[in-house]
Amino acid sequence: MTRAWRRRFARVHFTGLLLWAVVACAGAGWLVHARLQQLREAFETDARIVHRLLSQRVVQHDAVMATLALLQPPEPGATPDAARATEEATAASPLPRLPSVYPQILSVLQRPAGGAWPTALQPALAAAEAASRQSGHAEMALPDLPAGRYHLVLASTPASYALQIDLRMTIPRDEWPMAMDSSPVRVTLAQGGTAFVVQPGRTEPGRWGLGWSYGFHKLLAAPSQPLDVVAQRHVGLRELPWLGMLGWCVLTAALWAAGRALWRQRIARQRAEELLRLGQVARLNTLGELAAGMAHELNQPLTALLSSTQAAQRLLADDPPDLETAQTAMARAVEQARRASTVVGRLRRLVERPDLSAQAQPLHLATALQDVLHLLEPELAQRAIAAEVTVAPDLAPVLAEPVALQQIIHNLLMNAMQAMEQVPPAERRLTLRLSARDGTRIALSVRDHGPGVPPEAREHLFEPFFTTRSGGLGLGLTLCESLAQAMGASLELAPAAPGNAAAQRGAEFVLVLPAAPGTPAAAPPSPQP
Structure with a gap:
């Protein structure tokens, strides 16, 4: 969990406690x-x-x-009757x-x-x-x-x-x-x-x-x-109703805890849905890369088959025996070869990705990075990886397609986490740095502290089906590079750092995106180390 997300969680937690109080x-x-x-x-x-x-x-x-x-x-001088009545009383x-x-x-x-x-x-x-x-x-x-x-x-x-x-x-x-x-x-x-x-x-x-x-x-x-x-x-x-007040506090605390659990469940569900969406997009793009590669590989033998059958058709035309039958068979072969070529071409056109530059829009790169870190928060915690984020001040927005940008960042972070599975947990560090380049481009650097990339593999890292990881397909970095190029951006592996072995450990990938023209330079609040 990044420090920004810890601060956000602490802020939400404090707000909930304050509301409960x-x-x-x-x-x-x-x-x-x-x-x-x-x-x-x-x-x-x-x-x-x-x-x-x-x-x-x-x-x-x-x-x-x-x-x-x-x-x-009786008063003096009273009548005898009055005196007698008074005496009786x-x-x-x-x-x-x-x-x-x-x-x-x-x-x-x-x-x-x-x-x-x-x-x-x-x-x-x-x-x-x-x-x-x-x-x-x-x-x-x-x-x-x-x-x-x-x-x-x-x-x-x-x-x-x-x-x-x-x-x-x-x-x-x-x-x-x-x-x-x-x-x-x-x-x-x-x-x-x-x-x-x-x-x-x-x-x-x-x-x-x-x-x-x-x-x-x-x-x-x-x-x-x-x-x-x-x-x-x-x-x-x-004499105050302490039991009633205690009961009320316990009831509100239980409601607050239930609400907090529901909120965390909702966040987890949103994270899972977002990861599922990115996974689906990644699978579709991977399928597109695979289909495009298959179309490229099948087109050459089909073209050769077409040329061979055409030559055989001309040669067989000079032979007297079964000439008509041979011509008919070769014509059918030519027809099927052309049909196969047409089908493969149609498949390639269907799976080719559209130009993403038309869908690009101004985005804050720090916000996109923060969203992906939030999605991968359980993965980082499970692998005991500490993410260190450095953001240069006053970064301008970048011009990118939102889903493609998220997928590139997601793939780069997943590759970095998988690479650090080979080192002890205490040495696992993920360094993310956002900086400006010559005022017109914004760079995102993703550096892990894993074993690094062998020198002989650096030139082939972005080739389709090339991988240094056991069980990998070798299409992740190829897909990231294709998506970046489709948005007018670039993805490259930074040169190995000179110096001692500790400085050379790990690999650093740099995604360079064009800055959005005519937008303010100030960026929204972003994760800080």
Whole structure:
């Protein structure tokens, strides 16, 4: 594999990996987003349920206070009937029974008309009573949120009332939407910088401080108890859908591997099809060379046969015996000889290749070489041959017929690879060089590092049926030379390099093609060593 093809393969491989990484990251990001969205929606739903439940409980406290206000002792100067009704209601007063009915009410305090609150609680309860008279609803007093307790004071006439509330007992555990011991959501009731922890949840943001946080806060639906319901949720990295993301990455990796295998299979199929096409063209051209040689070889004996039979016909014409019969036989021989000559001539005209110069077109020689190297990539790898390509800068396009040019390069490379089968794998090197000659021609040099061509065989190398390889037909180089000449190019064996034996090893064939007139000199990217 040439360095250019290795770079191209690495570029395609890197592009595929980058595409897989983008798709995998996009899918994993979508899974993370969906998971976070699901957790956020669940958190907000639970937070709203918590707010509703707690609001219902504190509104219940206001209802109890309103009920106590209705159960007032008789005022001074009330009518006997009113006083009697009030006394009956007082006899049935629920004050002693409230803590047993409402577990969150720890105690009930009453300040009768002209009386006072307990001494220890007097200042705070008196202030809350004054505020209650002004606002018209109950007011909080003595809040101790860390301990989960506060007083609720309602000013009324003639008596005022105060309830001591235990927030722990206010929590409706049977209706709570979350598992209070294990839920990661932290719920508190906050006021004035202090808070009562309803549900501990998880307060740490996660390992290394990474994660996402959700928040919710809303005042309870009771003006008398302005407590803020605060819910917090920290989502750590361990809560992300790692299995789903891993599955997605594995799935996309499998699809990428399958696509890469299909791509390699497609490249291999294209290479095989191209090699098959070149092989078919080569066989047809070889058949043409063979038929042309056979026609040339048969034409001479047929011509001699024609001359001999004509002479025999004249000689036999002087003999008296069976003259007429001899003349008839010789006439038939002449007729058959002429027919055979005509058939052979017709066959030669059929197999003669057309003039390829009319089909020549501007081509980049480096691109054609790169395509053939790609086709022969498995052969080079199988034989452990390192191809070194050198391309001169700013080479002009050449004028050639595409298929014929590919076939010439293919045959030259195959000959070089077959020649290097006789040397150790570590010494197998294939040197390819593209250069310009006098501005009007472009040369392609193919040099192997094999045993080379014997001196006695150099003059006969391009003759038909001459070969130095066991089992060879001796038509490959002849065909290459014929194709090159048909395109107006030339193919030659470079002289042996002078010097030591190492410098003289191998053979170098040089294909010289005419540069395309009127074309830019710059060539497309080509393989570099």
